[in-house]
Amino acid sequence: MQYLSTRGGISPIPFTKAVMMGLAEDGGLLLPRTIPRVGSETLNSWQKLSYADLAFEVMSRFVDDIPSSDLKEIIKRSYTTFGAEDITPLVHKGDLHILELFHGPTLAFKDVALQFLGNLFEYLLAKNQSVLNILGATSGDTGSAAIYGVRGKDRINIFILHPHQRVSKVQEKQMTSVLDANVFNIAIRGSFDDAQTIIKKIFTDIEFKNTFNLGAINSINWARVLAQVVYYVRSWLHVAQHEKDSSVDFSIPTGNFGDIFAGYIAKKMLPAGAIRQLVLATNDNDILARFVNNGDYSLGEVKRTSSPSMDIQAASNFERYLYYLMDSDAARTKELMEEFAEHGKIDLSGSQDLIRRDFAAATISEADVVQTIASFHQKYDYVLDPHTAVGVKAAQQFKTVSVPMVCLATAHPAKFGQVVESAIGSPPHVPESLVGIIDKPSRCEVMDSDKKTIQDFVANNGLRA
Ligand SMILES: Cc1ncc(COP(=O)(O)O)c(C=O)c1O
Numbered sequence: 001m002q003y004l005s006t007r008g009g010i011s012p013i014p015f016t017k018a019v020m021m022g023l024a025e026d027g028g029l030l031l032p033r034t035i036p037r038v039g040s041e042t043l044n045s046w047q048k049l050s051y052a053d054l055a056f057e058v059m060s061r062f063v064d065d066i067p068s069s070d071l072k073e074i075i076k077r078s079y080t081t082f083g084a085e086d087i088t089p090l091v092h093k094g095d096l097h098i099l100e101l102f103h104g105p106t107l108a109f110k111d112v113a114l115q116f117l118g119n120l121f122e123y124l125l126a127k128n129q130s131v132l133n134i135l136g137a138t139s140g141d142t143g144s145a146a147i148y149g150v151r152g153k154d155r156i157n158i159f160i161l162h163p164h165q166r167v168s169k170v171q172e173k174q175m176t177s178v179l180d181a182n183v184f185n186i187a188i189r190g191s192f193d194d195a196q197t198i199i200k201k202i203f204t205d206i207e208f209k210n211t212f213n214l215g216a217i218n219s220i221n222w223a224r225v226l227a228q229v230v231y232y233v234r235s236w237l238h239v240a241q242h243e244k245d246s247s248v249d250f251s252i253p254t255g256n257f258g259d260i261f262a263g264y265i266a267k268k269m270l271p272a273g274a275i276r277q278l279v280l281a282t283n284d285n286d287i288l289a290r291f292v293n294n295g296d297y298s299l300g301e302v303k304r305t306s307s308p309s310m311d312i313q314a315a316s317n318f319e320r321y322l323y324y325l326m327d328s329d330a331a332r333t334k335e336l337m338e339e340f341a342e343h344g345k346i347d348l349s350g351s352q353d354l355i356r357r358d359f360a361a362a363t364i365s366e367a368d369v370v371q372t373i374a375s376f377h378q379k380y381d382y383v384l385d386p387h388t389a390v391g392v393k394a395a396q397q398f399k400t401v402s403v404p405m406v407c408l409a410t411a412h413p414a415k416f417g418q419v420v421e422s423a424i425g426s427p428p429h430v431p432e433s434l435v436g437i438i439d440k441p442s443r444c445e446v447m448d449s450d451k452k453t454i455q456d457f458v459a460n461n462g463l464r465a
Contacts, residue, residue, distance in 0.1 A: 008330025118149030298345030
């Protein structure tokens with residue numbers, strides 16, 4: 001499988017090169033040249049596969065430059081760290097299916113992709129006799145999933161910046177209590193935006209970037225999207241079999257358009273109508289819902305909500321969908337993204353019919369998040385985290401009698417204990433991996449929000465090829 005840029009400025013490259021490149025060199029995002037379709041007979045033969053075996057079947061259709069036995073082994077190893085035998089179990093509550101994606105080491109859906117990506121990086125670096133220094137900023141959740149993805153791995157060091165005292169204590173400890181020698185936590189005296197700005201500036205220093213082979217681990221990496229396609233296919237197989245119905249809807253709490261884009265790829269792979277509709281659920285940061293409902297993709301102010309991982313305006317994976325919406329016209333995609341960069345908005349109201357063929361969207365208020373957590377707990381004795389509650393509330397709005405609905409549960413409620421407690425009146429159950437975490441020894445450097453200070457630290461502690 002060859003990979004292309006959404007902006008058309010690079011020659012086609014194979015999967016492994018796309019993984020190492022992350023962002024395409026022309027500033028676009030990488031996509032497979034085609035989306036392989038899977039027929040009913042093949043799907044029948046996948047019904048009883050284990051998670052890892054199904055992941056291999058799905059992913060291998062997009063990967064032809066890693067020997068099958070190696071890819072199988074990488075995938076298998078990636079899911080041994082999960083606390084649920086089924087990796088991403090589906091539970092049935094009322095008329096909804098809840099897809100629990102939070103059984104990985106950091107209790108969030110990001111583990112599903114980042115455990116795989118860490119092992120894939122390790123494998124590719126060993127093959128190429130190369131090294132990688134991962135540099136990223138986090139507002140809380142991605143940092144720990146990235147750190148757990150690469151902790152203790154040869155040939156990889158990871159530097160994660162977070163805003164000092166502006167992430168929750170649990171989030172901070174999930175990152176800083178990882179004491180492996182290749183993990184460097186840096187708390188910046190400043191905001192998440194300050195941290196992100198420093199990272200962006202360091203990445204534009206091409207000489208430094210090349211000397212240290214700097215890599216990113218955010219959701220623009222195609223391997224992350226690919227790993228997430230698997231659980232859509234798996235849920236479809238299970239629900240379609242269980243409900244004897246071949247059409248399924250999904251509801252997805254969305255910020256960066258990453259997880260829902262994986263659903264869109266799954267929709268394209270499966271037979272027509274298998275995934276009927278993807279419900280895009282946002283919190284008060286509603287740019288993506290406005291896009292689906294009115295074709296209005298225009299930046300607003302970032303609002304703080306109880307689902308902070310979705311407090312985002314410009315969605316980093318949106319460009320991938322835009323490329324398909326423009327019928328794979330890279331020149332038009334580039335033009336539109338440039339227009340967005342310049343004016344902070346693009347008008348896609350002319351594409352409404354096409355968008356609505358795949359998506360429905362809702363914006364869920366803060367009050368509705370709390371009310372949904374409370375009522376779900378009361379009715380089903382089941383605790384939702386605030387992100388999942390955004391998706392569940394939207395699912396309730398769009399659920400139709402005849403089509404099963406799967407809601408993606410993207411984080412464990414204990415990660416957002418305060419909000420959950422305010423909704424249900426008691427703290428959520430704390431899983432074993434978080435018990436006592438606050439008192440664990442930790443390692444973290446507190447630094448001024450200054451590019452040179454950070455760059456010097458990376459230079460002193462980074463691996464050199
Ligand atoms: C818990 C949780 N739910 C949902 C999302 C939204 O996912 P995406 O950014 O892929 O749309 C995130 C993203 O960071 C998250 O951490």
